[in-house]
Amino acid sequence: MTDATTRAMRQPSMADVARAAGVSAQTVSRTLRDSPNVNPETRQRVLAAVEQLGYRFNSAAKMLSSGRSHTIGLVLLQSGGYYSRSAVTAGVEAAAGEAGYAVSIATIAGLDTGLMERSLGKLADQGVDGIVIAVPLISVTQKMEDITRDIPTVTVDGSRTAGARVLGIDQREAGRVATQHLLDLGHRQVWHVAGPDEWIEARQRRQGWQECLAAAGVEAPPVLEGDWSPDSGFQQGQILAMIPEVTAIFAASDEMAFGVIRALRERGRTVPDDVSIVSVDDIALAAYCAPPLTTVRQDFYASGAAAVSLLLQGPDPVDDVVIEPPLLSVRSSTAVPRL
Incomplete structure (x- = not known):
């Protein structure tokens, strides 16, 4: 033939x-x-x-608009929290598999527009039917705009291109909720171990912390910046442990909070008797920290699955932006300050 x-x-x-x-x-x-x-x-x-x-274009409401490969592309960052990467991936793969789609993963080494362009271009060349971006988009190029306009795209961190839909929690509100919890307990000041400034989530959480303190008439102390890792939290925690007036800390991620707690303990300061600490993510290990960690919940697995669901709504989605309210999981790492 x-x-x-x-x-x-x-x-x-x-x-x-x-x-x-x-x-x-x-x-x-x-x-x-x-x-x-x-x-x-x-x-x-x-x-x-x-x-x-005689080509027929399939635009059925519950199929992705291109219908080219029955594959969904997923863009991830190599750094920035092992748990969140694996949980988002698991959520995307589970929801995609249930709908009959495979998943093609493109991992980038850093927050670089050239790397992002190449990853999106690779997925476009594979003919993926939709893309989930689990990487914060600090800046957007025309090529990125073109690809995410042509291929249905959902971002899961609050950033977006003109053509992408957004799924995530309100990160600024997460920072406000965490800070307000410490103020409500009676702490007069809240110190902040922030994530890397090039991350949108870090900026938004920092903004929520600053706004909450300002609303309470409290001048924000200097920010200490980490890189999401426990080691960076440990390094900044050693500094905070040497400041006697520190009684409350908001860490921008659970993994950094683990490092802060260890540094405080090694310096002879107990949590929460001497210092209360709250963070963001509520990863599985947070409940098993010593003490169990108070943290703002982010369900990474559910976010990955929901991103696929949003893609499967087709070319005319019911929702363009889905922002989930932050929920605080109160555990034993926070308490009323000592008199």
Whole structure:
């Protein structure tokens, strides 16, 4: 059987239309979804090729708009919390598998637009039907905008491109809730071990902390910055342990909080008798910390699964932005300050 005969026996694909029209598959997808970013001449060529080949574009509400590969792309960052990466991945894979989709993972080494462009381009070249981005987008390039406009995309950290939908918790409110909990216990000041400034979540949590203190008439002390790791929390905790007036600390992640607690203990300061500490994430280990950690809950597994669900709503989603309220899990690492 010849290649020509084989092509004649199967339904034409988007790639066939792209070849016939002399454009990319992304341009075909954009044209068929009536995107305004296609010039009239190109649109006519694509539509003529569609008619000539008899291509039928599947836009069923519960299928992803491109229908090219039955694969969902997932972009992750190598650094920044092992638990969150694995939990998001598990959530995406479980929800995708249940819906009949495979998952293609692209991992980038750092928050660099060139690395992000290459990862998104790789997934686009694979013909993925949708993309979940679990990396904070500090800046967005035109190529990133083009790809996430052509391919349904959901981000799970609150950042977005013009074409992406957003899923996540209100990180600024998370910082406010954590700080307010310590103030409500009677602490007169709250120190902050922040995440890396290039992360949107870190900036937003820091902003919530600052706003909460300002509303209470408290001048914010200097910020100590970590890198999400327990080691960075330990290093900053050693500094805080040497400041006698420190009675309350808000750490931007559970893993940094673990390091802070160890540093305080090694310096002879107990939690929560001498110092109360609250953080964000509520990873599985938080409840087994010594003492069990008070923290703002983020369900990474559920976020990954919900991102897939949002993609599967099709080209006309019910929700464009889904922001979940932060919930505080109160445990034994916080208490009323000593008189």
